[in-house]
Amino acid sequence: GENVEQHPSTLSVQEGDSAVIKCTYSDSASNYFPWYKQELGKRPQLIIDIRSNVGEKKDQRIAVTLNKTAKHFSLHITETQPEDSAVYFCAASPLSGGYNKLIFGAGTRLAVHP
């Protein structure tokens, strides 16, 4: 089955710096890759996603890139702010089982220091 690995597990940056979180997946048939942000004590919320037919997608300070050949995708946050501090989860959706199945990475705890 699908397996998603996420690195690093923790990331500490200074305000204004960029942050990059990387994920690899095992199932080459996966076709959808969302990223969720979870603030302390809150629910996960979708921040950006990318489909397998797209190589890059941007939304203001956030971008996601996908390399299907290498089976990895990355989240890029530019000009980081303290409110970006949270746990970020990547996920992959394999084409199996007939439902919207998401396999999540273990998460990256991002700390942005003023």
Next chain:
Amino acid sequence: IAGITQAPTSQILAAGRRMTLRCTQDMRHNAMYWYRQDLGLGLRLIHYSNTAGTTGKGEVPDGYSVSRANTDDFPLTLASAVPSQTSVYFCASSESTSSYNEQFFGPGTRLTVL
């Protein structure tokens, strides 16, 4: 607009007891999901439902059961709780089961089994 709600917010439970976690959504979403979140393991799917009247097993279904009598409700039952079921449980829903559909998460239930 409530979106998706869960009850209780938290619960301490003696091992061997039966417990039902409740989940209700008012978005008329067809698909619903139950995840457990454990430190270092991300979110793992327990059970899912494509539509009212149907359910399926996720990655970690043992010790849990679900039912989907109607569109709005998707309760998760622990028949005989064990300490390894101590976790934060999130219910989620999506418009349909096809890929690319955003999953919306509830606020979570923190369960401690002693």
